[in-house]
Amino acid sequence: MITSAENDLMCRVEGDAPMGSVMRHYWMVACLSEEIKESGGKPLRVGLIGKKYVAFRNTAGEAGFLDEKCSHRGASLALGRNEECGLTCLYHGWRTNVKGEIIDMPSEPEESGFRKKIKHNAYAVKEWAGVIWVYLGDQTEVPEFVPPAWAPTADTKVSIAKIRIPCNWAQVTEGALDSAHSSSLHSSDMVPSRVLEAEADESSWYRPSTDKNPKFRVEKTNYGYHYAAIRRPIKNASTHDYIRTSVFVAPMSVLIPPNKSYNVANVNVPIDDDNTMFHFIGWGENCPDQDAWCKFLSAEQGIDVDEKWISKRNIDNDFLQDRELMAEGNYTGIPGIPNQDIAMWITMGSVADRTEDTLGASDISIVEFRRCVLEQVNLMKSDPKEFSQQIYRKGVETILPSWQGVVPKGTDWTSLEGRSKVKMT
Ligand code: FES
Ligand SMILES: [Fe+2]
Numbered sequence: 001m002i003t004s005a006e007n008d009l010m011c012r013v014e015g016d017a018p019m020g021s022v023m024r025h026y027w028m029v030a031c032l033s034e035e036i037k038e039s040g041g042k043p044l045r046v047g048l049i050g051k052k053y054v055a056f057r058n059t060a061g062e063a064g065f066l067d068e069k070c071s072h073r074g075a076s077l078a079l080g081r082n083e084e085c086g087l088t089c090l091y092h093g094w095r096t097n098v099k100g101e102i103i104d105m106p107s108e109p110e111e112s113g114f115r116k117k118i119k120h121n122a123y124a125v126k127e128w129a130g131v132i133w134v135y136l137g138d139q140t141e142v143p144e145f146v147p148p149a150w151a152p153t154a155d156t157k158v159s160i161a162k163i164r165i166p167c168n169w170a171q172v173t174e175g176a177l178d179s180a181h182s183s184s185l186h187s188s189d190m191v192p193s194r195v196l197e198a199e200a201d202e203s204s205w206y207r208p209s210t211d212k213n214p215k216f217r218v219e220k221t222n223y224g225y226h227y228a229a230i231r232r233p234i235k236n237a238s239t240h241d242y243i244r245t246s247v248f249v250a251p252m253s254v255l256i257p258p259n260k261s262y263n264v265a266n267v268n269v270p271i272d273d274d275n276t277m278f279h280f281i282g283w284g285e286n287c288p289d290q291d292a293w294c295k296f297l298s299a300e301q302g303i304d305v306d307e308k309w310i311s312k313r314n315i316d317n318d319f320l321q322d323r324e325l326m327a328e329g330n331y332t333g334i335p336g337i338p339n340q341d342i343a344m345w346i347t348m349g350s351v352a353d354r355t356e357d358t359l360g361a362s363d364i365s366i367v368e369f370r371r372c373v374l375e376q377v378n379l380m381k382s383d384p385k386e387f388s389q390q391i392y393r394k395g396v397e398t399i400l401p402s403w404q405g406v407v408p409k410g411t412d413w414t415s416l417e418g419r420s421k422v423k424m425t
Contacts, residue, residue, distance in 0.1 A: 007354045010373050011170045013270045014050030018377045023251050024137040027145050029267050031055050031132050045078040047271040054078045058085050064098030065134045067121040096120045129158045149399045150265035150283045159293035161280040164309040165342055168351040169270040175341050176254035176266045177369050179229035180362040183212040185340050188331040197405045198259040205259050208233050209242040216364045219414050224248035227365050228413040233406045243413050244404040255402040262287035274350045280338050298336025319343040
């Protein structure tokens with residue numbers, strides 16, 4: 001349980017909220033590259049941390065990220081013409097390039113020099129892993145882009161299911177860090193089975209345990225924390241443990257326990273206090289292709305989510321829960337692992353009231369997440385310089401990706417690593 005003030009401090013990001021400032025110190029996921037794939041194509045309105053921006057790919061193929069409102073009198077550049085290496089505002093024709101320079105201003109005499117005095121807010125952009133990344137902090141001190149732990153190299157295979165969720169980013173992130181729920185909520189999709197380790201096919205994930213009461217171990221790290229959920233395996237229960245590790249990479253990413261074939265991650269980008277752009281990511285050479293991934297997760301655009309990533313499942317239609325399916329043995333009546341999570345997150349309220357939580361031993365990771373986030377935001381408030389130095393120091397951030405497997409009892413879980421150790425330098 002935390003206080004109402006702590007809850008607001010942790011969750012709220014809009015305006016001058018300290019948590020929004022924390023997030024502006026990191027490179028953030030803005031949109032998918034394919035959403036602005038065409039040079040000179042339609043610009044995309046993007047909401048991030050309570051503000052509106054426009055992403056576009058100019059006629060020379062460069063990606064740009066600008067404040068949505070035109071510097072002149074605030075009309076939307078998302079409706080603008082994408083032409084001649086800039087976005088032309090429809091109202092009076094001011095054209096802004098990816099650097100924020102006004103490169104045409106037909107409403108003013110060129111000889112006045114007025115055009116050159118204006119600078120529109122433009123942000124540093126990086127394309128990586130099929131994603132447009134943006135840095136929203138001080139543009140005179142843009143930190144070097146560091147590849148995310150879920151796409152450590154430029155050629156990492158990545159598939160992303162994207163869903164816009166009408167609730168706060170923190171409860172979405174807590175959901176990804178809460179291993180205990182998978183044995184209940186996802187029990188029809190993560191099926192206990194006599195396998196040696198977690199396996200996956202196109203219909204289900206299989207896990208070698210029926211244990212719904214895992215034991216937890218947590219270790220703080222310089223990028224956030226990681227923890228292990230330790231369960232009794234179906235085979236060799238007297239001598240072995242089934243271990244699943246999860247990793248929180250501040251401020252909004254989680255490496256979820258993988259399966260034998262591929263890794264899984266999740267990035268929860270706040271659009272504002274009450275809306276989150278959720279990215280469910282499969283990565284690694286054997287991860288399903290993009291279309292198969294979205295199909296497996298019941299998150300196909302045009303079928304499950306619309307062109308703005310809004311799900312057809314919502315609180316007013318009870319997430320299209322199928323009670324007949326439940327009578328036949330399906331646990332939730334809601335297809336797709338993320339759709340099951342989303343139903344829980346949304347019904348917790350727009351910004352979950354954590355003053356009323358009743359936390360038990362299985363919630364140790366949730367407690368650690370709150371501690372970790374509040375520690376960051378309090379440091380940023382009290383000593384912004386030290387905060388910046390801490391998050392930008394180089395060469396120390398080695399992240400062991402999430403892991404799962406059956407190991408002899410007593411194995412040190414903190415150093416378990418699989419096929420892909422990620423060195424962050
Ligand atoms: S408001 Fe954009 S050019 Fe006038
Ligand atoms: Fe879940």
